[in-house]
Amino acid sequence: MKLNLEEVFVTEGVPAFTFVKPPNxxxxxxxxxxxxxxxxxxxxxxxxxxxxxxxxxxxxxxxxxxxxxxxxxxxxxxxxxxxxxxxxxxxxxxxxxxxxxxxxxxxxxxxxxxxxxxxxxxxxxxxxxxxxxxxxxxxxxxxxxxxxxxxxxxIAPGGEKEIRDLVERGAEKMNIVIADIHLIFEEVRGDYWLTQQFCQSVCLKAGVMATCDDKIDIGFDVPVVRSDVVEQLRAAHYPAVKEFCRGKRFRPSNQPYFKVLRAIAQNGFSNVDLTELANSDPEVRGSINNIKDWRLSILLESKPLAARSFYYNKETKNFSIDDPALFYFVRHLDWEALRRDCGFREVVENHEYDVALSFAGENRELAKHIANQLQDLDVPVFYDEAFEANFLGKAWTKKFKEIFADESRYVVVLLDKHHAEKIWPTFEREHFAPRVADEHIIPIYLDDTKFVGIPTDIIGVRFRFDQEDPEWRDKADREIVEKLIDKLT
The missing domain is CATH 3.40.50.300 (P-loop containing nucleotide triphosphate hydrolases)
Known part of the structure; x- marks a missing residue:
């Protein structure tokens, strides 16, 4: 019986000739x-x-x-x-x-x-x-x-025996011999769908479109076939990958989603616990901590294309790529080409946060509102309450020194008499004050208190914070948040 290639090595639906039963x-x-x-x-x-x-x-x-x-x-x-x-x-x-x-x-x-x-x-x-x-x-x-x-x-991934069985069944129906099946197994890692796709591409490269009249031997080069498979998947998956990497609100310096997805691809598992990944990979820890509690869920809620391709459970911190075709695609992406296509800067300063908020406890409501608004706009923000779980067992003094001195792109400081009098705000000031000369400090003047090391002629935002005013949040959005967004972009 003469069969077409797509009837034998099937990438859609249940295979009629190459289905391999799992042991159970x-x-x-x-x-x-x-x-x-x-x-x-x-x-x-x-x-x-x-x-x-x-x-x-x-x-x-x-x-x-x-x-x-x-x-x-x-x-x-x-x-x-x-x-x-x-x-x-x-x-x-x-x-x-x-x-x-x-x-x-x-x-x-x-x-x-x-x-x-x-x-x-x-x-x-x-x-x-x-x-x-x-x-x-x-x-x-x-x-x-x-x-x-x-x-x-x-259902476990197929072993070499199962993958060999699948390939040989298909080869028999096509009246061909596919050499080096062990190389296919090493490439597909026991993925049945990917085996079907890989064998289909092997046949296409050899010009085999249907059952051969005379048996022929087919060889293949793994990188060549891999490139062909990735290219075939590009139209279906690249738009979602790019949308995910660019985030909810694109900025050339805002790369955490790009870094996290690349780390997952390089990690080699389509289903990962982001907390575990952060603990095991220091290079991506900051990016994960910036998005796993809040921003990642917001991104997927706002981007339907990305949401169909990627799944995230905010409670368990579980991130998964359910489609094996998509996972193979991201595993073999040219990440440097994707970075350029997304529009990210070639050299990005290694900051975990775009903004770190420094404030006295009396102004916590204002600081919390600013943090929430910036997070909704996909800005990496350090606001102490949001990161308490991340730093359990660690000394705040050490973390605050790192965050306000080095790990934040800008420090937004709510300046008033309370900031001048309190111990923790003073400690933070000691560590971010040297950055004033680099124009990395953005002051929000809540009163006329003078501060050593922060010249009064630094352009900032003057804001009257009155919690009794029912419109203070709207005013903060207009006078503070919108200006910060303009600055960041």
Missing amino acids: YNRILLDVRSPGKPVILEGQSGTGKTTCIKQILKDLADQFPTEYLAAREPVDVSRIEEIARDRPVGRFVIDDFHRLSSKLQESLADLAKISAESADPSTCTKLIVVGINNVGSNLIQLVPDIAKRVGIHT
Whole structure:
């Protein structure tokens, strides 16, 4: 039978000829076939979770109605909410479960418990949950009672035997011999989808578009094929990568998203804990700490294209790239070319913060408002309360010295009599005062108090801070925040 290349090495849908069953395939099928029993399928991106569950449903070929829903699709999320609320009879596959809100996850966990305990499983809601690593244990933590009544299965990346099996099956259907399959395994790291894409590109490079009449041997050069795969993926993924790297409000010096995504790509894992990555990689620690608590979530909320490609859980600090094609693309990006295309400066001073706020406790409300507004506008800000968790166990004196003397691009200081009298503001002043000559200090004059080392002719902002004034926040936005943004950009 003569077959087209795309029918054999399949990059969309379930492969008809090159599907490789994971070792626990029959056990998963058994649980999927059991009425009412909740099933959880977890594993890292690219292990074939979705393909596996679709193949199982195809093999079952039963009459039980099945609905497939993906949490990355807004329309599907609305339907998932209906299921959690109305508990209809049927079998429902919920892919990308980890992308759902915590509240919706909990509702589905409660529904799974009810189904697992049902006296008549054939009349209940059968849930099949698909997600990244640990989605099963996380679900059980929501409803511990279902631990013994739910089927949790992990799909591991393919080993060399599985990848070789896939390639050889496809080669047989194409009537070709692909040499050096071990090189393919080393390149794809057990990723089934990527194996399909890589083999498709190998065939294209050799001019093989359909089953050959006579068997031929095909060789390949990994860097050449890799370049071809990356180029094929560019149109689909480059816009989202660039949008993510440029941040919510682009500035040539604002590179934390670029640095973090590059570190994740170089780290080699599509699902990472940003706190752990920050602790293990000092070069990107500052960038991660600047965005993980606040700004990263704001960016994804404001950029739909990036949000479809990247997932972030602010509570767990878990960042993931669910699409194996996208992860392969970022792993092999020309990051220097991307940096230039984004418009970032070639040489950027190594500052963790664009702004560090120095203030006395009496003016904390004003400082907090300025910090929040700047963060909403995607500015890296040091405001002490926001970073207490990051510096647990460390001495404030050492950290404040580093931040106000070296790690901030500008120090915005709220000057008044309280700043002159208090110990901590005075300590901060001692360390940022030498930077006055470099024009890195931006004073906000709240009264006429004079300060040693800060000349009165430094241009700043004069602001009357009166918490009894119901419009003080609007005035601060106009008179302080907007001017700071102009300065930064």
